[in-house]
Amino acid sequence: MTRPQDDGPFFHGTKADLRIGDLLTAGFPSNYRPEIVMNHIYFTATRDGAGLAAELAPGDAEPRVYEVEPTGEFEDDPNVTDKKFPGNPTRSYRSSAPLRVVGEVTDWTRLTPEALQEWRDRLAAIRADERAEIIN
Template sequence: MSEPLDPGPFFHGTKADLQIGDLLTAGFRSNYRPEVVMNHIYFTALRDGAGLAAEIAAGDGEPRVYVVEPTGSFEDDPNVTDKKFPGNPTRSYRSVHPIRIVGEVHDWTRLTPEALQQWRDRLATIAQERGEIIN
C-alpha cells in the first residue's frame, strides 16, 4: 500500500454555505473559467490557500473555509504543480471522488480589497496567456 500524498488536514474554500457531513463533488463550473465544468473537486492542505480560493470563488456568499476529508484517492493538482510549477508548493490536490465537510475554520488570512483585485487581475492574465485549465 502506498503512502498518502499528504496527511492533511485538508481545506476547501468556497462561498457556499455548507454543513458538516455535506459532500462536495465534481461537475460544477470552474471559479477561474466559468465556461469549464470541472471533472475533479479541489482542495489544499494550506488553510490560507483555501481562503484565497474562497475569496475569488464565484458567487455572492460570504467566503468560507471548510475542513474536508477525501473519500477516495486524490492526486496533485496539475494546474499548480509539476506540469506548471516544480513540486507542489501549494499542497493542492484534486479528486474525482467526493470530499466530506468535517468542520469550518474562521482564522484564515483575509485579503485586502487591493490584494484581492491583484489576484483577480493576475488570474485573468493567466487565463488569457495560458488559456487551458488541466481538467
C-alpha cells in the same frame, strides 16, 4: 491516480454555506474558466490557500473555508504542480470522489482589498489568454 504523501488536514474554499457531513462533488464550472465544467473537486492542505480560493469564488456570499476529508483517491493538482512549480509547494490536490465537510475553519488570513483585486486582475488575464489551459 496515485495518492500523495500528504496526510492533511485538508481544506476547501467556497462561498457556499455548508454543514458538517455535506459532500462536495465535481461537475461544476471552474472558478478560473467558467466555461469549463470540472471533472474533479479541488482542495489544499493550507488554510490560506483555501481562503484564497474562497475569496476568488464567484458570487457575493461571504467566503468560507471548510476542513474536508477525501472519500476516495486523490492526486496532486497538475494545474499548479510540475506544470508550473516543481513538486507541490502549494499542497494542492484534486479528486473525482467527493470531499466530506468535517467543520468550518475561521482562522484563515483574509486578503486585503488591494491583494484581492490583484488576484482578480490575474484571473482576468488568464481568462483572456486562449493559450492558458486548465488540466481537467
